[in-house]
Amino acid sequence: MTAFLEMVNVSKVFSAGIIRRQHTVAVDDVTMTIDEQSPSILAVAGESGSGKTTLARLLLGVIPPSSGEVIYRGQSVDDLSREQRRTYLREIQPIFQDPFESYNPFYKVDHVLTVPAQKFQLAATKQETSRLIHEALDMVGLQPAETLGRFPHQLSGGQRQRVMVARAMLLRPRLIVADEPVSMVDASLRATILESIRRMKQELGISVVYITHDLTTAYQIADNILVMYKGSVVEAGSVEQVIRDPRHPYTQLLVSSIPQPDPSLPWGAEAEIAGDPESMEVAATGCKFVDRCPVAFEPCAGQRPLLFHEHPSRAAACFQYDKSPALEGQNLDVVFEPQLKSQSSADPQKSATIRNPPTSEGGL
Amino acid sequence: MNNGAVLSVNDLRVYYDTDAGTVKAVDGVSFDLRPGERLGLVGESGSGKSTMALALMRLHKPPARIAGGEVLLDGVGDVMKLDVDGLRRIRLDRMALVPQGAMNSLNPVMRIRDQLADGIRTHEPGDTRDDLAERIQAQLGRVGLDAEVGGKFPHELSGGMKQRVAIAIGTSLSPSVIIADEPTSALDVVVQRQVMETLRSVQEEIGASVLIVGHDMGLMAQIADRMGVMYAGKLVELAPVHDLFTNPQHPYTRLLIESVPTLMAKRALASIPGAPPTLINVPPGCPFHPRCPSAFEPCDSEVPLPTAQNGRVVSCHLYPGEAA
Numbered sequence: 001m002t003a004f005l006e007m008v009n010v011s012k013v014f015s016a017g018i019i020r021r022q023h024t025v026a027v028d029d030v031t032m033t034i035d036e037q038s039p040s041i042l043a044v045a046g047e048s049g050s051g052k053t054t055l056a057r058l059l060l061g062v063i064p065p066s067s068g069e070v071i072y073r074g075q076s077v078d079d080l081s082r083e084q085r086r087t088y089l090r091e092i093q094p095i096f097q098d099p100f101e102s103y104n105p106f107y108k109v110d111h112v113l114t115v116p117a118q119k120f121q122l123a124a125t126k127q128e129t130s131r132l133i134h135e136a137l138d139m140v141g142l143q144p145a146e147t148l149g150r151f152p153h154q155l156s157g158g159q160r161q162r163v164m165v166a167r168a169m170l171l172r173p174r175l176i177v178a179d180e181p182v183s184m185v186d187a188s189l190r191a192t193i194l195e196s197i198r199r200m201k202q203e204l205g206i207s208v209v210y211i212t213h214d215l216t217t218a219y220q221i222a223d224n225i226l227v228m229y230k231g232s233v234v235e236a237g238s239v240e241q242v243i244r245d246p247r248h249p250y251t252q253l254l255v256s257s258i259p260q261p262d263p264s265l266p267w268g269a270e271a272e273i274a275g276d277p278e279s280m281e282v283a284a285t286g287c288k289f290v291d292r293c294p295v296a297f298e299p300c301a302g303q304r305p306l307l308f309h310e311h312p313s314r315a316a317a318c319f320q321y322d323k324s325p326a327l328e329g330q331n332l333d334v335v336f337e338p339q340l341k342s343q344s345s346a347d348p349q350k351s352a353t354i355r356n357p358p359t360s361e362g363g364l
Numbered sequence: 365m366n367n368g369a370v371l372s373v374n375d376l377r378v379y380y381d382t383d384a385g386t387v388k389a390v391d392g393v394s395f396d397l398r399p400g401e402r403l404g405l406v407g408e409s410g411s412g413k414s415t416m417a418l419a420l421m422r423l424h425k426p427p428a429r430i431a432g433g434e435v436l437l438d439g440v441g442d443v444m445k446l447d448v449d450g451l452r453r454i455r456l457d458r459m460a461l462v463p464q465g466a467m468n469s470l471n472p473v474m475r476i477r478d479q480l481a482d483g484i485r486t487h488e489p490g491d492t493r494d495d496l497a498e499r500i501q502a503q504l505g506r507v508g509l510d511a512e513v514g515g516k517f518p519h520e521l522s523g524g525m526k527q528r529v530a531i532a533i534g535t536s537l538s539p540s541v542i543i544a545d546e547p548t549s550a551l552d553v554v555v556q557r558q559v560m561e562t563l564r565s566v567q568e569e570i571g572a573s574v575l576i577v578g579h580d581m582g583l584m585a586q587i588a589d590r591m592g593v594m595y596a597g598k599l600v601e602l603a604p605v606h607d608l609f610t611n612p613q614h615p616y617t618r619l620l621i622e623s624v625p626t627l628m629a630k631r632a633l634a635s636i637p638g639a640p641p642t643l644i645n646v647p648p649g650c651p652f653h654p655r656c657p658s659a660f661e662p663c664d665s666e667v668p669l670p671t672a673q674n675g676r677v678v679s680c681h682l683y684p685g686e687a688a
Contacts, residue, residue, distance in 0.1 A: 047552035156639040157409070186408040186640070187579065191623050191633035213552060216582075216625040220633060243627060257557045259582035261624040263605045267557060267586055278522030278555060 002074035004036040004174055004207075005059065005092070009330075010068035012054050025282070026054040028231040029068070032332040034059075034209070036174050039201050041208040042336070043218035043239065045254075046228035049278075052211045055228070056179045059209060060094050061085075090120050093168035097180040099160035103152035109160075110148050112167050120171060136166040139203075140196040158189030165196050169204065176200060179211040194221050215258055219243045224336040227251050230288045233307065237314030237335040247316040250289045287318070295320065306330060313337050369396035369438070370573045371420070371459075371541050376433035378412070378419045387643045389415040389428065391597035394670070395677075397541060397573045402564070404588030404605065405577045406620070408640055412597040414464070417545045417577045421459050422451055438540065457487045460534040462563070464546040469530060470518040476529055477514035480504075484536055499536075506569070507532045507562050524555035528562055535566050542567060542574040548583065560587050581624045585609055593617045596641050596651035603676035613678040615658045650681065658682060 012027040028051070034042070046052040057063045058070055061077050070077045072088050080088055096102055103112065113133045116122075123129040134144045140162040152160060161181060168176050178197060182190040198221050200206040212218050218225055219239050226236040227248070235248040246252045256268035282288050286301040293300065299319045307330055308321040315327050315335045327334065378390035389412040397403055407413040418424045420435050422443060435443040440454055455461075463469040471479055480500045484491065491499065501511045507528040518526055527547060534542055547563060548556040564587060567574045578584060584591055585605060592602040593616065601614040612618040622634040638655040641647055647654050653663035662668075662681045670677045671685040 047554065158639060187581065187623050188408060188620060188636035189639065191625075191635035194625075194633050195635070214625075215553075216627055219627055220625040220630060253554055255627070257553045258627065259553075259557070259580065259586040260626060260628075261582040261585045261609065261621060262626075263585045263609055265585075278524055278552075 003033045003071075004073065005034040006069075006071040007032050007058070008069045008071060010058055010065045010070060012051075012058060012063065013066040025231045026051040027058060027065075028233075029330060030055065030233060030332075031068075031330050032226075032336075034175055034207055036205075036207065038338045039205045039207040040223040040336070040338070041198070041201055041210055041221055043210045043212060043222035043225040044228065045212055045215055045218050045225055047213055047254075049230065050228040051231040052213075052228050053179055054231075056094070056177045056209065056211050059175075059177050060092055061088065086120075090171050091174045093171055093173040093176050095161075095164050095168050095176060095178040095181045098184055099157050099164055100152075100184075102164055103160065105152055108149055108151055109155065109163050112163065113170060116167060116171055122171065132170055133166075136170040137163070139169055139199065140166045141192055142166065156189070158185050158192065161185055161193055162196065165193060165200075169200060169206075172204075173206060175207045175209065177209045177211070180213070181210075182217065183212070183214070190217070197221060215243055215254060226332060227254070230282050232288055232304075232317065233332065234289065234318070235314070235316045236307065236332045237311065238337045241311055241314035245314075247310060247314065247321065248289075248318045249293050249295055251316075253292075307332075309335065311335075368399065369436075370399050371397040371438070371575075372434075372436040373397075373420065374434045374436070376416065376419065376435060377431040378415050378424060378428055379431040380427045381429070382427060382644070385644045388431075388597050388646065389643055390419060391646075392433070393594075393597075393599045394433075395592060395599060395602055397575060398590075399540075400568075400571055400573055401589045402567065402574050402576060402587055404584035404591040405575060405594060406579055406581060406584055406591065407594035408579060410640055410643065411594040412643070413577045413594045414545055416594070417543050417575065418461075420543055420575070421455060421461060422446075423461065453487075456483045456534075456539065457537045458539050459541040459543065460537070460539040462530050462534040462542060462544040462547050464549055470526060472518050474517070475514065476504075476516055476518070476521075479529070480514070480533055480536055483533060487537055503532045503536050504529075506535070506566055508558075522555075523551055524559055527551065527559045531559070531563055531566060535570055535572070538570040538572070540572055542572050544574055544576045546578050547576065549578070556583070563587075581621060593620065596646050597643055598651060598679060599670070599677075600652065600680065601676070601678045603678075607674075607676055613676070613683055614652075614680045615656050615682075616652050619657075650679075 007030050010027060010030050014024045014026055016022050044052045044055055058065055064078060117129045117132065123132055137144045137147055142159065142162050147163065182193050185193060194217060197208055201208055210218065210222055222239050225239045225242050226233050229250050235242055235246065235251045242251060243255060246255050285303060287305050290296050290300045305317045305319050306326040307315040307317045308324040309315045309327050310321040310324040313335050374394050376390055376393045380387040380389055393416055405413050415424060415428060419430060430444055437443050437458060440458060477500050480503060481496055484496065484499060500514055504511060504513055509525060509528050544563060548559050551559060576588060588605045591605045591608050592599050595616050601617045608617065609621060612621055619636045623636060625633060636655055641651060649664045649666055650668050653659040668679045668681045670679045671683050673685055
């Protein structure tokens with residue numbers, strides 16, 4: 001059984017400068033699998049400069065990895081034939097952050113729906129195309145009559161972003177990579193978009209990689225999470241474990257910094273003791289968080305910590321947990337919970353046509 | 365000046381004249397800013413919150429215009445009636461702005477210390493060179509920046525440091541009123557917290573009152589003493605922050621709080637049906653009535669007036685009572 005999409009020791013290094021060449025490791029050795037038998041929502045969380053968007057772009061095939069491989073259905077994305085690449089580009093759909101820049105203001109919003117429908121030959125007739133578009137708009141809670149035929153500026157930011165979700169859904173992808181899909185949408189409309197992303201998993205069996213800086217929305221919609229810091233995965237596992245009981249000092253800092261919408265729950269004690277949170281400098285050796293870490297001890301400055309498997313569904317890259325075994329091959333799959341539950345709750349009619357029966361094989 | 369408020373806003377109206385019609389961005393907003401308090405003002409994009417914040421210092425830009433109302437600053441009078449000289453005298457000295465996105469408000473070709481010196485020298489000439497340097501250094505220290513930051517240019521600083529510089533400039537003359545317009549938007553959560561706590565400590569140190577405009581309910585819950593909610597150019601509710609979160613009165617406030625995801629429990633995310641109105645075509649009656657689950661007869665025809673009770677104000681027909 002070949003997996004849908006695998007990242008095997010994927011790294012991405014950006015280089016800049018001619019005389020003094022500077023290298024930035026945006027993604028540092030990530031190994032994981034996205035499996036289509038058990039669709040799940042994986043949150044990739046981190047702050048600016050953590051490499052989360054680079055990870056998304058690697059998954060989307062927009063940029064090639066510097067080392068390691070992205071493997072689509074058993075074949076490296078670099079080696080896909082024209083026809084295979086076409087399927088790959090249909091099966092993995094992006095949703096971007098800015099619902100304003102994703103549109104050409106001179107075209108009606110219909111354009112972003114009809115063009116992909118034609119290019120990927122989703123339907124034989126115009127009527128069929130129109131039916132698919134209506135279905136996709138319904139799915140995200142938009143009235144086709146009030147949406148189609150309008151120009152982007154006539155829709156609100158929330159509506160524009162929902163059309164983008166509908167566009168992604170229209171192509172019946174196996175994976176949606178959503179990069180901060182709600183960070184520019186108002187609070188009252190944010191929930192609708194997140195809810196439609198959740199429905200994609202539950203009703204259509206589409207896996208989602210949800211890139212975000214916001215751990216609260218990640219907690220609400222995702223099954224699993226990986227937390228990135230300066231390109232490295234510092235903690236990964238189920239959201240229950242990682243967000244409710246974080247083990248890496250960086251994740252702990254992030255969680256305690258979230259302002260809770262409840263005045264009786266003040267910010268936790270300041271965990272950080274030193275260091276500039278926005279510095280982009282990375283020590284050549286040792287843990288990347290060492291200069292800001294309140295619990296740093298001897299080994300931390302000397303070598304990079306591996307991801308230690310200190311809980312069945314959680315791993316943390318921190319020497320505090322080096323009594324636990326390191327993840328084999330640093331492969332994250334073992335800490336991610338398979339999400340087979342969604343199979344039973346899914347609409348049987350819809351899921352029957354688009355999803356294969358679950359197998360006993362593990363994976364994401 | 366009534367009841368000792370530092371700043372008293374009465375029926376403020378700010379309109380934009382556009383080809384498509386008059387946009388009532390701020391439509392009859394009244395509130396008092398009390399001495400030493402942190403008043404949070406939340407609203408979604410297009411609710412008029414930023415327009416109002418800027419208009420309080422008459423920093424709004426055309427086509428926005430003050431269409432009515434007064435802003436009484438303690439010891440000064442109506443800011444809306446000041447002439448250019450009068451405005452220049454109170455800005456920074458009595459009322460200061462900490463702008464949104466400090467990256468765009470700092471001068472890119474001026475060292476940080478010169479940008480700090482600019483305001484101090486204008487309002488309080490007479491410092492010797494050494495005194496000024498000392499003041500600048502102290503001011504940077506107050507916001508948690510090293511003295512060496514003074515010699516840098518804005519592009520050499522991170523977003524959080526730039527925002528701290530903006531706070532340092534805004535508080536350099538110990539104003540009695542600070543208007544902070546989304547002071548931490550675009551910052552990461554760890555830095556956001558540090559900048560907010562810096563703003564709080566400086567504000568407490570100089571005893572200023574601060575109006576914090578934002579959209580993040582969580583941040584407001586952490587920082588504000590009282591909180592106002594704006595919708596379609598109107599202040600629909602104003603209450604002590606604890607009361608507002610435990611017992612929101614206006615249906616919009618309640619739905620807004622329910623729509624905020626938390627780490628407490630996983631639940632179906634609530635959202636408010638419909639979309640905020642464009643301010644050219646505000647619905648008649650209560651502007652929220654088309655989206656309101658509790659709307660009844662008067663809502664689509666009569667504009668609810670603010671009513672005051674137990675130190676809180678709400679504009680909703682569900683709460684008839686004494687006019688505020």
